[in-house]
Structures are given as C-alpha cells and as structure tokens.
Amino acid sequence: xxxxxxxxxxxxxxxxxxxxxxxxxxxxxxxxxxxxxxxxxxxxxxxxxxxxxxxxxxxxxxxxxxxxxxxxxxxxxxxxxxxxxxxxxxxxxxxxxxxxxxxxxxxxxxxxxxxxxxxxxxxxxxxxxxxxxxxxxxxxxxxxxxxxxxxxxxxxxxxxxxxxxxxxxxxxxxxxxxxxxxxxxxxxxxxxxxxxxxxxxxxxxxxxxxxxxxxxxxxxxxxxxxxxxxxxxxxxxxxxxxxxxxxxxxxxxxxxxxxxxxxxxxxxxxxxxxxxxxxxxxxxxxxxxxxxxxxxxxxxxxxxxxxxxxxxxxxxxxxxxxxxxxxxxxxxxxxxxxxx
Amino acid sequence: xxxxxxxxxxxxxxxxxxxxxxxxxxxxxxxxxxxxxxxxxxxxxxxxxxxxxxxxxxxxxxxxxxxxxxxxxxxxxxxxxxxxxxxxxxxxxxxxxxxxxxxxxxxxxxxxxxxxxxxxxxxxxxxxxxxxxxxxxxxxxxxxxxxxxxxxxxxxxxxxxxxxxxxxxxxxxxxxxxxxxxxxxxxxxxxxxxxxxxxxxxxxxxxxxxxxxxxxxxxxxxxxxxxxxxxxxxxxxxxxxxxxxxxxxxxxxxxxxxxxxxxxxxxxxxxxxxxxxxxxxxxxxxxxxxxxxxxxxxxxxxxxxxxxxxxxxxxxxxxxxxxxxxxxxxxxxxxxxxxx
Numbered sequence: 001x002x003x004x005x006x007x008x009x010x011x012x013x014x015x016x017x018x019x020x021x022x023x024x025x026x027x028x029x030x031x032x033x034x035x036x037x038x039x040x041x042x043x044x045x046x047x048x049x050x051x052x053x054x055x056x057x058x059x060x061x062x063x064x065x066x067x068x069x070x071x072x073x074x075x076x077x078x079x080x081x082x083x084x085x086x087x088x089x090x091x092x093x094x095x096x097x098x099x100x101x102x103x104x105x106x107x108x109x110x111x112x113x114x115x116x117x118x119x120x121x122x123x124x125x126x127x128x129x130x131x132x133x134x135x136x137x138x139x140x141x142x143x144x145x146x147x148x149x150x151x152x153x154x155x156x157x158x159x160x161x162x163x164x165x166x167x168x169x170x171x172x173x174x175x176x177x178x179x180x181x182x183x184x185x186x187x188x189x190x191x192x193x194x195x196x197x198x199x200x201x202x203x204x205x206x207x208x209x210x211x212x213x214x215x216x217x218x219x220x221x222x223x224x225x226x227x228x229x230x231x232x233x234x235x236x237x238x239x240x241x242x243x244x245x246x247x248x249x250x251x252x253x254x255x256x257x258x259x260x261x262x263x264x265x266x267x268x269x270x271x272x273x274x275x276x277x278x279x280x281x282x283x284x285x286x287x288x289x290x291x292x293x294x295x296x297x298x299x300x301x302x303x304x305x306x307x308x309x310x311x312x313x314x315x316x317x318x319x320x321x322x323x324x325x326x327x328x329x330x331x332x333x334x335x336x337x338x339x340x
Numbered sequence: 341x342x343x344x345x346x347x348x349x350x351x352x353x354x355x356x357x358x359x360x361x362x363x364x365x366x367x368x369x370x371x372x373x374x375x376x377x378x379x380x381x382x383x384x385x386x387x388x389x390x391x392x393x394x395x396x397x398x399x400x401x402x403x404x405x406x407x408x409x410x411x412x413x414x415x416x417x418x419x420x421x422x423x424x425x426x427x428x429x430x431x432x433x434x435x436x437x438x439x440x441x442x443x444x445x446x447x448x449x450x451x452x453x454x455x456x457x458x459x460x461x462x463x464x465x466x467x468x469x470x471x472x473x474x475x476x477x478x479x480x481x482x483x484x485x486x487x488x489x490x491x492x493x494x495x496x497x498x499x500x501x502x503x504x505x506x507x508x509x510x511x512x513x514x515x516x517x518x519x520x521x522x523x524x525x526x527x528x529x530x531x532x533x534x535x536x537x538x539x540x541x542x543x544x545x546x547x548x549x550x551x552x553x554x555x556x557x558x559x560x561x562x563x564x565x566x567x568x569x570x571x572x573x574x575x576x577x578x579x580x581x582x583x584x585x586x587x588x589x590x591x592x593x594x595x596x597x598x599x600x601x602x603x604x605x606x607x608x609x610x611x612x613x614x615x616x617x618x619x620x621x622x623x624x625x626x627x628x629x630x631x632x633x634x635x636x637x638x639x640x641x642x643x644x645x646x647x648x649x650x651x652x653x654x655x656x657x658x659x660x661x662x663x664x665x666x667x668x669x670x671x672x673x674x675x676x677x678x679x680x
Contacts, residue, residue, distance in 0.1 A: 133583045144521060147529045181484060181571040189487045189568040212572045213579025228529040229572055231521040232552045232565075236573055239553025240580050243473045248588075251608040261605025268591040268598035275587055 001032045001055065002316045004309050005086040005095040008037035008045075009064045010102030011300050018101065019045035021305025026054040028306070031313045034095055036061050037082040061085035071105025075113055083107050087114035090291045097292035097312035099283065101300040107293065108145055108286060115290040118321060120328035123149070124288035125157045126227070126295065127164060128234055129281040134218025137281055139165055140179075141222070143230035145286065151194035154178070154224050155202055156333060160287040160324055161222035162204045167318040168311070171221050177210030179225035179233070185209070191226060199224075203331065245273065283308035285315060288324065292316055341372050341395065342656045344649050345426040345435040348377035348385075349404045350442030351640050358441065359385035361645025366394040368646070371653045374435055376401050377422040401425035411445025415453055423447050427454035430631045437632030437652035439623065441640040447633065448485055448626060455630040458661060460668035463489070464628035465497045466567070466635065467504060468574055469621040474558025477621055479505055480519075481562075483570035485626065491534035494518070494564050495542055496673060500627040500664055501562035502544045507658040508651070514561035517550030519569060525549070531566060539564075543671065585613065623648035625655060628664065632656055 006022045008015035015037055022033040023046070032055035035042050039060040046056070061082040065074040078084060083106065086098045091114050100107045108126070117124050127141035141161050146153060158176050165174035178199055180188040185196050187209060199206045210220050212233065225233070252262040262269070283296040283304065292315045294308040315321075346362045348355035355377055362373045363386070372395035375382050379400040386396070401422040405414040418424060423442050429435045431454050440447045448466070457464050467481035481501050486493060498516050505514035518539055520528040525536050527549060539546045550560050552573065565573070588609075592602040602609070623636040623644065632655045634648040655661075 133586055147521065179572060181487065181568055181575070189566075192568075211579075212574070212576030213582070215576060216579050216583040225572075226529075228521055228532075229569055232519060232569055233572060233576055234552070235521075236552030236555060236576060237580060239551075239556050240577060241584075242553070243556040244581075244584050246473055248608075248612050251612040252605055254608060254611075258605045258608035261601040261603065261608065263601065264604060265592055265598045265601025268594060268601065271594075272588050272591040275591075 001030065002097075002313055003032040003034060003095045004097045004099060004312045005034045005036050005089050006305065006309065007082045007086050007098065007100035007102055007107075008035045008042050009061070009082040010100045010107070010298070011296070012298050014101070015042050015045050017300055017302045018305050020049060020302035021309065022056060023049040023051050023054060024302060024306040025309035026051070026056050029310055029313055031309060033057070033309065034059055034089060036086040036089070038062070038064065059085060059089065065102055065106050067103070069103070069106065071103060071109050074103065074106040075109035081110070083110045084114065087111050087291070091115050096316040097294065099294045099296065099305065099308045099312050101296035101298055101305065103298070104144065104295050107295055111286065111289055111291065111293050117288050118290050118325055120325050120333065121160070121288035122156060123153050124286055125160060126284050126286050127161060128284045130215060130237065131275055131281070132216050132218030136218055136221070137169070138215060138218065138220055139222045140215065140230055140234065141224060141287065142227040143234045143284065144227045146227040148228070149191060149226035151191060151198055154191070154195035154226065155198040156288070156328075158199055158202060158204060158206070158222065158224045159327065159331070159333065161224060163320060163323050163327060164285065164287060165221045167320050167323055168314045169221075173205045174221035175207050175219065176204045176222040176224065177207045177214065177220040179212070179223050179229060180209035181211065183209050183211070281307065282311035285311060290321070292321065341370065342437075342653055343372040343374060343435045344437045344439060344652045345374045345376050345429050346645065346649065347422045347426050347438065347440035347442055348375045348382050349401070349422040350440045350447070350638070351636070352638050354441070355382050355385050357640055357642045358645050360389060360642035361649065362396060363389040363391050363394060364642060364646040365649035366391070366396050369650055369653055371649060373397070373649065374399055374429060376426040376429070378402070378404065399425060399429065405442055405446050407443070409443070409446065411443060411449050414443065414446040415449035421450070423450045424454065427451050427631070431455050436656040437634065439634045439636065439645065439648045439652050441636035441638055441645065443638070444484065444635050447635050451626065451629055451631065451633045457628050458630050458665055460665050460673065461500070461628035462496060463493045464626055465500060466624050466626050467501060468624045470555060470577065471621070472556050472558030476558055476561070477509070478555060478558065478560055479562045480555065480570055480574065481564060481627065482567040483574045483624065484567045486567040488568070489531060489566035491531060491538055494531070494535035494566065495538045496628070496668075498539055498542060498544060498546070498562065498564045499667065499671070499673065501564060503660060503663050503667060504625065504627060505561045507660050507663055508654050509561075511561050513545045515547050515559065516544045516562040516564065517547045517554065517560040519552070519563050519565035519573070520549035521551065523549050523551070621647065622651035625651060630661070632661065
C-alpha cells in the first residue's frame, strides 16, 4: 500500500481540512496516510471523524511555518516544521509522496533542500490543472517555481507536462502549446521565440504557440510558460472566477424575479460552480523534484486535500519520476546526459 | 468641434459596425467623424442610417489590410490602406484622433511609422480598461505594444497610465500597482524587481506589487506590466469570460427547472453580461504616440466603435498627449530631457 504524508499544519484552517481530507482519502482510495504536525492538535481533530481501522498514522513535528515566515527562512531555520519532517519521511523512504497546503514558496524550498531535484532535471516546475469548456482538464506549467527561465527550461517543462498528461490523465498523445501572444512562430518575447525552436524539435505533439484565450477552450492538454507568466495567469484566473461568481450573485439578488429564477436554477448554479472549482482537480504537482510533492491552495477544504492525496497516489502508482528520468536520459536532455 | 477619423475597414464585419458606430457617436457626442476606407462601400452602409445633418465625411482609401497581411508588411507596403490614410489625416492636423478595429499590430506599426512616438516617450504602450467588482474600471498596460521591456519602460507606462486615469476617468490620485507574483518587493522576476525600485520613487500613488487576482477586485486603478504578460492576461481574461458564459448557458439548459429559472432571471443575466462586456469600455488607447489612437477588437460591434470614439474625444478634450509631454519633461524622464 502506497503511503502519503499529509502536512497537517499548512492550510488556513489547519489541521482541520487536512485531517478530514486524509480520513476521506484513506477510506476512498485505499492509501495509507501519515499526518505530520502538532500531534495533540491532529489527534484532537481526528476524534471528530470515524477513522477506526483506517491506515492513518500521526508523526509529530514541533514547529509550524506561519504567514510571517519568509519562504527561504522557514525552509532553512525551522528544522522541525511539519513540511520539513514530511520531506524527511519521503527522503528516507517512509512515504512515497507529500501533500501540503502550506506557503508554496516554503514548501518548494524545503522539498528542494531536503530531496533536491531529479538528477536529470535542471529546474522543477509547479504545474496546475485548469477546468476547460470541453470538460477535459488542461495542465499549465510552470506556475511559480521558476520566475526567470531560459528556453531549455521551457523545453524540459513541456516534456514533464507531456509525461504528466500521459501517465496520470491517460492522454495518449497530449497536445502541447507554448503560451504566447500570437499563433505564428514569430510572435512572442525573446524567451518564447527561442523556446519555440526547441519545442518544434522535441518528441512531443507540439501545436505551436497558444494564447491566453486558448487555455480554457479545451483544445490543448499541456500549456507551457515561465513561472512568472504562469503565476500571473493562475492568480488572474482564480480572481476572475471569484469576481464572476460575486457579480452574478449580486445581479441575482437585485430583483424579486431574479431571486425566483435563482431558486429554480440553483442546481445549475451549483454544478456550474463545481465545474470551475479548482479543488476538484487535486492541487499542483511539483514536477522534477526527487520525490512526489503536491501543493494545495492555503484555502483548501477537506475535498481539496482528499483530491491531492488521490493525485499523489496516482503519481506514485505510475512512477512518474522514473518515467521522467528514463525519458530525459533517452532524449539526452539531462544535465549530465549519458545517452543509454 | 473635435474631428475623429474612424478606420472603416478594420473590423471582422467592416464597414458595417464602423459606420453604424460612427453615426451613433456623431449624434450622441457632438463629434465630427471622418470615415476612411472604400468610399463606395462606406456610402452604401451609410444609406442604412439616418445620418442627415450629422457631421460625417467620407475619405477614400483604396487598400484594405487583410488577415493574411503581416503587421509590418501591411504598414510598410499598403500605402493607401484605410489606417494609413487615417494616420496621415491625423499627422496633417485634419483630425485629432483615430479609431480602428483593424489588426492591432498593423495599426500600431502604421501609426508609429506615420506619426512616431511623443518625443519624450521611449516606448508607446497599449492600454486596456477592465471591468472590476466594485464597478470602477481598472487600466491595464502594456497589453501588447512592447513585448520585451526594460524597467524604465515600465516606469513610463505607470506614469502614462496615471495620467490616463486622472484626465479621462477623473480619478484624483490613481492607485498604481505593478503586476507581479507576490506583494512583497522581493517577489517578481528580474524586470519587475528593478521596476519596483523606480516606481517607489516616482511621483505616483504606488501601491507596490499586485497579483493577477487583484486586477478585477477594484482596489487598483492602474496596473503596469510588460507587453507580453499584459497580452497574455488580457486574452486569458477574454477567454475565461467566454468560457464562463458558455458553461453557465449550458448548465441553464440542462433541466426544466434551470430553464424556468433562466427565464425569471434573464434580466439579471443580461446585466451581468453587460458588466463584463469589454465593448462598453471603449477600446484600447495607444499611449505615448504622437497622436491619439484607439484600437478596438476585430469583433467590435457598433456600440464598441461608438464608445471608442467617445474615448478618443475625451483624450483630445483633455489634451492627454500634452499632459504626458509636460509631466515627462518635469520629471526629467524624457529621452532628451531638458528639465524646465
């Protein structure tokens, strides 16, 4: 049975959503969970659920990373933080993956410090899954692990995204696009114009440049960009979805007719919201690290944690990291490539 | 009376929306219009409207820029295109501003070639106005005039955006934000971290970094970024608004109850859509050029053209370009600054 560590102290309402999500995941997916954090608070939260007989353990970690800690300081100085302890469990082979809803920067820095990147990968990439009009999710990466990128980083991101899409989503030949500002190869900034050339030669189904409006249409499976652009795009999407929902809610409360309409269409609205709900998609896998890490939003509820455990479990089952190593070696992409 | 040239051959359904929008603008805003393009087709379209007595002229331009033309080629080779003739009218002082729904790249290249940038400005910036939750629109720039930017370009964009917000929207002390990936000054890419330092010293109400999710909240009046990031952000927003509307429409047709609800709440949906409708906001002013140019979406309808003429008119009335020149000189920002 695959074991996943859940950082129980990361989210805004920790450890409640983590514990509840872990219980749900253990029950639904047959995966063993190690909850890491302040033991007393975790056990207290566990009391509220029927966890009897479920493969759930608790490992104590005495320190908690707070909003006030900078990512780098938290990673370096808090040697007994919940994410640090979880990362050590992964390094030592006690667990196969880690889920955390803590400060993304601190999680990435800690995992990088404890486990490092895969030997073949230059830079890890944070990936996220976005809802699309056609129902199939689209993978966007990098959304914040590497702010300033070189063209060959984007090439590596594309190949890791392709592997993620194939192994975890089962898409046979993922359509990969480069996020830019026009479809023609000549459109883009210095970075994307260079990256375009390498991506054209890469052994992937490269569609060429795609634009912001294509992300949600559902005609691209993997969208590649630098971590600055991706982070702006991700947060903009989250913000716009919130604004939409708020504006729609306001309009639907303005008149009696609208209120009546809302009552009739309530189920439709719920379903609509669910289609846009990020938490259904299972967090943001950090690709290229020497271990499986799924980062969740700080505002995650139990459902988001549960889904992140599901994704971590799938990454482990499909040996995603081993596939990355093998394919990078084959392509001669690795830093110290010895083509086999 | 201010005279505005409307490129009648730019939009997807040219010249119909241009002509209709021009007639509406002439009637509503007391502005004189010069419709530029294939004279026969414009006059034919004019027949459909009651334009008698309105200050509308037609100036013939024999060439039309098509989808197949690259921006640079169109600007250089089509010497009698509608946008080229319109730009010449502006250069010669026959009109004070130009509105075009043509290929954005071709419009920018043509205006730059015919009129050049303001002597004080290094790079022009394409700005756009986005709807926000609080009702007040937010200005985002650059959304595509300059793909690779230097920090001092972002500083100039910020000051031009500040002037736009003050003069045209009447906001006394616009809140200016730098689009980045975290609020702290230390967050961002190489470009934004450098730009942050200059913006802190600039004579504007600089809030610091803002994130993608802040754009639509309504707490920032001017959001500054490089043209690559801005273009991705703009197209992503447009795409997400389309996807959102389509998904909601789908859900509202799925069950009878939802359909009934939709009928009751129809007015609310219409109002909701209107709040998100870009065409209400009047196109994208190209700031820093030696003339007033408002770029509209290729899919613009008459209403969008009408609103763009309104914005061009306001830019002229408020002497925006003169304000830019004066303030840049005062700040010693201009390329050949002679501080007065």
